[in-house]
Amino acid sequence: MKPSFVTLSLSKLKLQYELLLKTFPTAKVYYSVKCNPLPNVIKYLTEIGCSFDCASINEIKYAISFGCDAKTQIIFANPHCSQADIDEAVRVGVEMMTFDSEAQLLMMKNVAKPLLRLRPDSQSNQFVKLGLKFGTDSFEGQRLLNLAKAMKKDVVGIAFHMGYPIGPADQIMLMLKEVERLAAFNNLKLQYLDFGGGLMPSGVPIEDYAGVSKELLRIQRDNPGLEIQSEPGRYIVEDAIDFYTRVESVDKNRVFVAGSAVQSFHRDLLLSKKLTLSVVKAEELQKCVHSKKRIDIQVVEGGEDKIVIGSSGIRYDIFYEGKLGDVKAGDYIAVKNAGAYTASCLSDRLDQFSGMEPFQVVEID
Numbered sequence: 001m002k003p004s005f006v007t008l009s010l011s012k013l014k015l016q017y018e019l020l021l022k023t024f025p026t027a028k029v030y031y032s033v034k035c036n037p038l039p040n041v042i043k044y045l046t047e048i049g050c051s052f053d054c055a056s057i058n059e060i061k062y063a064i065s066f067g068c069d070a071k072t073q074i075i076f077a078n079p080h081c082s083q084a085d086i087d088e089a090v091r092v093g094v095e096m097m098t099f100d101s102e103a104q105l106l107m108m109k110n111v112a113k114p115l116l117r118l119r120p121d122s123q124s125n126q127f128v129k130l131g132l133k134f135g136t137d138s139f140e141g142q143r144l145l146n147l148a149k150a151m152k153k154d155v156v157g158i159a160f161h162m163g164y165p166i167g168p169a170d171q172i173m174l175m176l177k178e179v180e181r182l183a184a185f186n187n188l189k190l191q192y193l194d195f196g197g198g199l200m201p202s203g204v205p206i207e208d209y210a211g212v213s214k215e216l217l218r219i220q221r222d223n224p225g226l227e228i229q230s231e232p233g234r235y236i237v238e239d240a241i242d243f244y245t246r247v248e249s250v251d252k253n254r255v256f257v258a259g260s261a262v263q264s265f266h267r268d269l270l271l272s273k274k275l276t277l278s279v280v281k282a283e284e285l286q287k288c289v290h291s292k293k294r295i296d297i298q299v300v301e302g303g304e305d306k307i308v309i310g311s312s313g314i315r316y317d318i319f320y321e322g323k324l325g326d327v328k329a330g331d332y333i334a335v336k337n338a339g340a341y342t343a344s345c346l347s348d349r350l351d352q353f354s355g356m357e358p359f360q361v362v363e364i365d
């Protein structure tokens with residue numbers, strides 16, 4: 001077994017994809033590549049018919065390399081990119097892109113399907129308030145639609161992303177109302193309505209958004225030919241992946257592991273301090289890898305105060321400080337449901353810096 005690896009449950013990926021389709025039956029799913037771009041994830045999602053929300057030209061080319069069709073299966077959903085990136089995206093066949101500013105709209109003369117991106121107001125509980133970066137309010141949105149008209153550029157739809165967590169259904173309903181109002185006021189034939197990502201794999205159950213789904217169906221009935229789109233990241237991949245790293249040595253309260261916290265678990269889990277570790281015996285893990293069956297990782301309360309230290313030498317490389325159960329060299333430290341915004345934070349440069357081997361991906365059922 002490798003010193004550090006993740007197990008990827010393909011059946012869980014499929015289940016999440018299907019649950020989403022069941023809740024929003026007419027919505028086309030554009031998986032948000034930035035959430036986890038592991039090749040195994042993108043390949044499998046392509047195979048089961050998923051489309052992709054790409055945030056950069058490199059993500060676009062990457063998705064295409066797995067056989068996805070640029071014209072019908074990619075949305076370039078980063079409203080702040082360079083002219084060169086937009087031109088390159090058009091050159092490789094991408095038609096759909098979002099904009100939320102005059103500067104971006106002016107760069108999109110050759111883009112076939114521009115979508116205006118609105119900004120939701122409801123972001124009070126969010127760790128990262130994406131509205132600070134992306135989206136526009138309706139007032140500015142109106143000005144941009146006027147500008148598009150003056151440019152003789154057809155805006156074909158409206159997008160919004162509630163951020164994470166997505167928040168209550170009534171806030172999404174408000175956004176849907178605003179989309180309809182703007183479209184009606186501007187005589188805009190809505191061909192695409194994109195309600196973004198932010199759905200939670202745990203927490204508020206997806207069934208709680210059945211009302212939103214009904215409303216989307218109603219809007220679709222009122223706008224013949226309208227395509228509804230979702231851009232889930234976390235909902236699809238978070239619970240499909242567990243991370244394991246071997247304990248190399250234990251010195252009193254210091255537990256040294258093979259993996260690196262800053263390379264493998266940078267953003268969400270470390271910064272939001274939501275990293276929960278468990279200890280798994282190597283034999284148990286070996287069985288799982290062999291049988292391709294997932295381990296039901298148990299989080300044990302209590303234990304002694306420990307500090308789990310990553311091997312990169314970077315001073316931030318600390319997985320955890322707190323209580324941890326009995327742990328010995330050769331055991332594995334496990335992090336359950338670690339699929340979202342983890343692998344995407346790895347970078348080749350950091351690998352070179354620490355000289356560490358990237359972790360292995362083991363596909364399981």
Ligand SMILES: Cc1ncc(COP(=O)(O)O)c(C=O)c1O
Nearest residue numbers: 032161164197198231232233234
């Ligand atoms: C435009 C857009 N769509 C989709 C997503 C995916 O969000 P999540 O992983 O919370 O579903 C993001 C995340 O930042 C985003 O900015």
